[in-house]
Amino acid sequence: MSKFRLAIQDDPGNAQPHRYLAACYAHMGRLHEAREIVKRLHTVTTVVVPSVTPYRNPEQRELYLSGLRLAAGEAK
Secondary structure, X not given: OHHHHHHHHHOOOOHHHHHHHHHHHHHOOOHHHHHHHHHHHOOXXXXXXXXXXXXXXXXXXXHHHHHHHHHOOOOO
């Protein structure tokens, strides 16, 4: 996760590391931190949960998307 934080620091306008970090925090049960990252993501884009993901494997895709939904406060 430190790599995601560094990526955000290096390029705060890049939405992807925000999404990855938010999903990680959410799955770790660190919802407050996940939602703080989502707030920062909203300064970059209005899209928290993208319609297209880089994952072909359905399990990996669902893990990523479910983390984002949880971080955004959406139902699973």
